[in-house]
Amino acid sequence: MQIYKVLRAPEWAQMQRDGQTAGAPVDLADGYVHLSTAEQLPVTLEKHFANVDGLVLLACAAERMGAELRWEPSRGGALFPHLYRPLAMADVLWSRPLPLQDGRHRTGDLA
Template identity: 60%
Template sequence: MLIYKIFRRPEWDDMVATGHSHGAPVDLADGYIHFSTAGQVMETAAKHFAQESDLVLIAVDANDLGAALKWEVSRGGDLFPHLYRPLRRADVRWDTSLPLGAAGHIFPKGLV
């Protein structure tokens, strides 16, 4: 199962340069890296990145993260995937720009 993370471009560029990430400021504050499922990621983008345009969407296979991935109750009582270790560049299956259109973020075909 693929899970998704939205990075601001500088956060993504830093991960590419260093080979790992401890996440965005919210992840550092919470002590884990926030991910979303395919059914959650659009709401995540609208709620936390509403007016941001220079974003990168990444996909990670949840099965590759092992015991460091925990499913925990969050927004609306849904279970969200949270990663309790640094995210490695090698964990990323694919990445793509997540542009902002007139009606919100434009997600890759097949994800929405």
């Protein structure tokens, strides 16, 4: 199953340099890496990244994350994927820019 992480360009550059990331400031504060399913991603973008340009979308393989990936209630009681270890480059299936067009992020085909 693919799940998704949104990073700002400097966070993505750091991850590429170091081979892993503990995530954005919100991830560090909460103690886990916040991820989203394809269905959750549009609201995540609207709520946390509205009008933020220069984002990168990472598709990650949930099955590579093992027991450190937990599905926990969050927004509206929905189960969200939370990773209780750094997100590693080995978890990433692909990455691509998330363009901002007319005030909205275009995720395109997530396959």
